[in-house]
Amino acid sequence: MLNVENLNIDFYNQEDRSWFNAVKKISFTVKKGTVLGIVGESGSGKSVTSFSIMRLHDEGLAKITGDIDFEDISLLNLNANEIRQIRGNQISMIFQEPMTSLNPVFTCGDQVAEAITLHQKVGKAEAKKQTIALFNEVQLPRPEKIFDSYPHQISGGQKQRVMIAMALSCNPKLLIADEPTTALDVTVQKTILQLLLKLKTERNMAMIFISHDLGVVNEIADRVAVMYKGEIVEQGSAKSVFENPQHPYTKGLLACRPSPNLQLKKLPVVADFLNHQTGDLPAYLMAANQLTLTEITQRRQKLYEQKPLLQIKDLCTWYPIRNGLFGKTTDYVKAVDSINFEVFPGETLGLVGESGCGKTTLGRTILRLIQPTSGNIIFDGQDITHLNKNELRKLRKDIQIIFQDPYASLNPKLSIGQSILEPLKVHRLYQNDTERKQKVIELLEKVGLKAGHFNRYPHEFSGGQRQRVVIARALALQPKFIICDESVSALDVSVQAQVLNVIRSLQEEFGLTYIFISHDLAVIKHISDRILVMNKGKIEEEGFPEELFNAPKAEYTRKLIAAIPGQP
Numbered sequence: 001m002l003n004v005e006n007l008n009i010d011f012y013n014q015e016d017r018s019w020f021n022a023v024k025k026i027s028f029t030v031k032k033g034t035v036l037g038i039v040g041e042s043g044s045g046k047s048v049t050s051f052s053i054m055r056l057h058d059e060g061l062a063k064i065t066g067d068i069d070f071e072d073i074s075l076l077n078l079n080a081n082e083i084r085q086i087r088g089n090q091i092s093m094i095f096q097e098p099m100t101s102l103n104p105v106f107t108c109g110d111q112v113a114e115a116i117t118l119h120q121k122v123g124k125a126e127a128k129k130q131t132i133a134l135f136n137e138v139q140l141p142r143p144e145k146i147f148d149s150y151p152h153q154i155s156g157g158q159k160q161r162v163m164i165a166m167a168l169s170c171n172p173k174l175l176i177a178d179e180p181t182t183a184l185d186v187t188v189q190k191t192i193l194q195l196l197l198k199l200k201t202e203r204n205m206a207m208i209f210i211s212h213d214l215g216v217v218n219e220i221a222d223r224v225a226v227m228y229k230g231e232i233v234e235q236g237s238a239k240s241v242f243e244n245p246q247h248p249y250t251k252g253l254l255a256c257r258p259s260p261n262l263q264l265k266k267l268p269v270v271a272d273f274l275n276h277q278t279g280d281l282p283a284y285l286m287a288a289n290q291l292t293l294t295e296i297t298q299r300r301q302k303l304y305e306q307k308p309l310l311q312i313k314d315l316c317t318w319y320p321i322r323n324g325l326f327g328k329t330t331d332y333v334k335a336v337d338s339i340n341f342e343v344f345p346g347e348t349l350g351l352v353g354e355s356g357c358g359k360t361t362l363g364r365t366i367l368r369l370i371q372p373t374s375g376n377i378i379f380d381g382q383d384i385t386h387l388n389k390n391e392l393r394k395l396r397k398d399i400q401i402i403f404q405d406p407y408a409s410l411n412p413k414l415s416i417g418q419s420i421l422e423p424l425k426v427h428r429l430y431q432n433d434t435e436r437k438q439k440v441i442e443l444l445e446k447v448g449l450k451a452g453h454f455n456r457y458p459h460e461f462s463g464g465q466r467q468r469v470v471i472a473r474a475l476a477l478q479p480k481f482i483i484c485d486e487s488v489s490a491l492d493v494s495v496q497a498q499v500l501n502v503i504r505s506l507q508e509e510f511g512l513t514y515i516f517i518s519h520d521l522a523v524i525k526h527i528s529d530r531i532l533v534m535n536k537g538k539i540e541e542e543g544f545p546e547e548l549f550n551a552p553k554a555e556y557t558r559k560l561i562a563a564i565p566g567q568p
Contacts, residue, residue, distance in 0.1 A: 011061060423473065
């Protein structure tokens with residue numbers, strides 16, 4: 001169905017008036033009714049390749065050569081009107097981020113109906129009927145209500161289904177899915193993958209599935225192409241690539257994903273494989289990197305003979321539901337509902353659950369960024385539940401947070417050096433700005449960045465680098481306790497491994513205590529000493545990682561484990 005030969009893509013850089021070679025003479029084919037997985041890190045050329053198939057690049061700034069043949073039609077030779085007849089009709093695309101791909105000022109239904117009226121020349125009533133049928137097909141609850149809902153009124157998984165419905169609206173022959181499950185809960189991710197496979201089979205549709213996560217691609221692809229720095233370094237059947245990878249880069253991608261079956265001190269990173277001549281890590285290095293039962297036992301004895309640093313007692317955070325003319329409270333959303341637990345100095349407590357379970361609300365309530373409804377938060381022997389603003393400001397030195405989205409939590413108008421230096425000035429640490437700047441440079445180097453990065457702005461960094469900046473800012477005040485809120489969920493698996501290694505090494509160096517929040521049980525198992533499983537505002541289950549994985553007591557925990565990519 002699709003044949004790509006010697007595709008080469010160059011982009012013009014207007015700043016230095018030079019051309020950058022983003023994709024380097026790659027070739028691949030996609031057969032009818034099959035799925036090609038394209039895998040690689042951010043910047044490898046995956047999305048650039050898919051955009052060229054759809055002819056979505058600004059052709060004044062992009063130079064595309066080679067051949068892209070779709071059912072014997074040369075897509076690169078079509079004029080604007082001709083490609084418009086194919087784009088969104090015979091070839092459609094699910095874009096990476098549904099929140100930014102959907103127009104916030106139009107309802108979800110209107111956006112899908114627009115695609116139908118544009119390509120099928122039908123009236124509004126028929127377009128609405130087809131849209132609701134599509135919403136049923138992609139298993140959206142209450143399709144009539146979602147038709148009239150705006151994007152911000154529905155969950156991430158539901159927005160992704162709206163995007164899938166839009167992509168399917170004209171019954172395409174080829175569907176391109178660009179990172180369609182990134183940052184989704186593992187359970188929602190599994191549901192989306194199953195849905196895509198079901199629709200592919202029912203419609204006999206071909207698919208290109210783009211992801212940085214080999215585990216996810218293994219669930220859905222027939223063939224796999226691995227991209228690195230604009231080149232396809234390896235391709236073949238999914239079975240051969242996953243069971244017998246040949247290129248060091250592929251081996252690195254497979255190894256750096258946390259494994260539920262191994263307890264490693266440090267995650268391998270792609271560079272370990274690329275820098276090694278054969279691309280295989282020496283056996284002794286892998287063996288030496290595994291935590292022994294003795295080491296785990298000794299660590300637990302040391303941790304749990306101490307007094308708790310944090311005690312949570314019957315903590316509740318409820319939001320009122322108001323109805324009627326006078327806004328009378330009729331019920332409550334119990335985001336955090338009578339929760340009890342302790343965290344010990346130097347411990348990493350993992351908090352896992354799906355979106356909406358109350359994880360983030362709990363974290364922010366502990367930090368007093370959200371006012372609790374009832375209960376007690378005792379930190380370092382002090383009840384901080386009812387401290388006033390001035391008392392809380394003093395406490396902020398000891399308690400910090402690493403937010404989920406580093407770009408949104410950094411001021412785009414401040415250089416990253418200024419962003420890290422600012423809390424030092426607020427809390428009047430060090431004698432002057434010269435001393436503070438020196439401290440910031442030390443922190444940047446601690447998290448794997450360079451002194452020269454001080455004057456750069458957030459937009460000049462990759463996602464992984466921005467996450468390191470936010471970690472450095474959290475460390476600036478030398479806190480005792482840090483909450484990491486989904487701090488690696490949207491990162492490439494290779495970058496995720498690097499950031500997890502940084503978080504763990506900083507804990508060892510500074511004696512930090514963490515609550516690590518995630519929807520990903522594989523990540524939680526790797527980083528945590530103990531795990532709390534949260535569902536609908538309550539703790540479903542708690543225990544040591546091996547207990548939860550080998551013998552989960554709650555059905556909810558079993559469901560989370562079963563949803564990890566690559567699990568049977």
